[in-house]
Amino acid sequence: MSRPGRHRFEVPPTAGLPLRLADLAWPRGAADADLGAALAQFIGVEAVQIECSGTAALTVALTALQRLAPERTEVVVPAYTCPLVALAVARCGLQLRLCDLMPEALDLDTGHLARLCHARTLAVMPTHLGGRVVDVTGPQACARAVGAWTIEDAAQALGARTGAGAAAVSVGTRADIGFFSLAAGKGLSIFEGGALLVRDAALREACRAASAKVAPRHIGWELRRSAELLGYALFYRRGGLGLVYGRPLRQALRRGDLVAAAGDDFARPYPLHRPGRWRQAVGVKALARLPDFLAEGNTRAAQRRVRLAGIPGLQVLTDSVAVPGADGTWPVLMVLMPTAAQRDAALQALWGAGLGVSLPFVQSLPDYPQYADVVPSAAPQTLPNARSLASRVLAVSNSPWLEDERFEEILRVLAAR
Numbered sequence: 001m002s003r004p005g006r007h008r009f010e011v012p013p014t015a016g017l018p019l020r021l022a023d024l025a026w027p028r029g030a031a032d033a034d035l036g037a038a039l040a041q042f043i044g045v046e047a048v049q050i051e052c053s054g055t056a057a058l059t060v061a062l063t064a065l066q067r068l069a070p071e072r073t074e075v076v077v078p079a080y081t082c083p084l085v086a087l088a089v090a091r092c093g094l095q096l097r098l099c100d101l102m103p104e105a106l107d108l109d110t111g112h113l114a115r116l117c118h119a120r121t122l123a124v125m126p127t128h129l130g131g132r133v134v135d136v137t138g139p140q141a142c143a144r145a146v147g148a149w150t151i152e153d154a155a156q157a158l159g160a161r162t163g164a165g166a167a168a169v170s171v172g173t174r175a176d177i178g179f180f181s182l183a184a185g186k187g188l189s190i191f192e193g194g195a196l197l198v199r200d201a202a203l204r205e206a207c208r209a210a211s212a213k214v215a216p217r218h219i220g221w222e223l224r225r226s227a228e229l230l231g232y233a234l235f236y237r238r239g240g241l242g243l244v245y246g247r248p249l250r251q252a253l254r255r256g257d258l259v260a261a262a263g264d265d266f267a268r269p270y271p272l273h274r275p276g277r278w279r280q281a282v283g284v285k286a287l288a289r290l291p292d293f294l295a296e297g298n299t300r301a302a303q304r305r306v307r308l309a310g311i312p313g314l315q316v317l318t319d320s321v322a323v324p325g326a327d328g329t330w331p332v333l334m335v336l337m338p339t340a341a342q343r344d345a346a347l348q349a350l351w352g353a354g355l356g357v358s359l360p361f362v363q364s365l366p367d368y369p370q371y372a373d374v375v376p377s378a379a380p381q382t383l384p385n386a387r388s389l390a391s392r393v394l395a396v397s398n399s400p401w402l403e404d405e406r407f408e409e410i411l412r413v414l415a416a417r
């Protein structure tokens with residue numbers, strides 16, 4: 001029997017918006033290259049500050065907050081999140097504190113969070129992982145009780161909204177600060193980029209000042225990112241991903257390097273610089289197609305969620321039950337298997353098969369040996385929910401290039417575990 005997925009087009013691990021060649025045209029006027037203004041309109045806020053990555057946006061935000069409250073030195077994040085968050089906190093000279101999640105959910109465990117928050121807490125970071133809307137109100141109450149700020153990590157959730165009808169607002173707008181990633185494969189992409197939203201006008205000014213200081217122009221980095229964006233436009237298409245994504249993925253899996261396979265092997269130090277006009281103009285043009293792309297993804301996910309959840313024992317992670325009117329985006333469908341052994345068996349069959357099945361992150365933050373210098377250690381029995389989720393979750397791509405018959409193949413493998 002042939003292995004699933006062989007000799008067909010490689011499906012990307014998330015539903016990134018493909019670029020068109022017309023997106024690559026040089027901007028004619030200032031408005032063509034003002035990605036901040038275009039995103040502010042899309043998100044529904046006054047202003048959006050464009051940074052060179054989501055991590056850079058977080059770095060800028062933390063730098064600004066630190067200046068306002070130098071006695072506050074701790075940042076509380078979910079124990080299962082992107083290791084770049086830990087790198088940003090460390091780069092600012094701050095201490096990371098890990099909060100557990102609610103059982104089989106992505107919401108911060110507010111009981112645990114309340115115990116972690118105190119007079120030295122600078123910020124708390126509810127995280128809308130994989131497009132799922134999590135509760136911000138509860139974490140915000142914990143933060144406010146000790147005078148700390150709340151930062152929504154919406155890196156993977158551009159376009160996610162909460163609230164009904166005309167009252168609907170974007171994620172990232174309810175806390176003091178929110179940020180989105182514009183990295184490759186995270187929805188809208190300028191290869192690497194970030195969008196920072198700041199609610200209060202004075203704090204927004206402080207973030208602008210911090211950005212001018214920590215993220216100066218850098219022609220070398222901008223040239224490199226421009227070349228990478230060109231490569232992304234050329235290869236992020238049906239039939240183009242085998243070479244640039246599939247091959248290195250299978251090489252990493254053969255070496256047993258799961259961290260590299262999941263793309264969790266981040267280069268240090270990450271760059272901090274100003275994104276240039278051309279890349280912003282590419283983002284402005286692509287953004288015009290994002291609403292339709294997200295809506296199609298939503299429809300596809302709604303059908304596929306039902307199929308996945310129909311397999312006994314499987315759960316699909318949904319938007320938080322604590323958020324009324326939550327309407328997340330679906331870059332992936334995050335599936336929880338009953339046991340870690342079943343998850344691992346499913347991954348063995350599917351990761352590397354070209355079907356777009358992967359891991360959001362390989363493990364919870366304290367369990368990466370390579371980030372032990374920036375993450376506090378955690379005893380084995382601690383952070384039980386985040387660790388259980390990390391060991392039982394897998395991500396099924398919601399890319400339009402995963403056709404129905406190949407999705408059925410994934411279902412068959414998952415049902416057989």
Ligand SMILES: *Cc1c(COP(=O)(O)O)cnc(C)c1O
Nearest residue numbers: 053054055082084155181182183
């Ligand atoms: C990707 C990601 C980040 C960092 O964004 P970059 O643009 O890649 O720097 C932060 N948080 C989460 C949850 C992410 O997935």
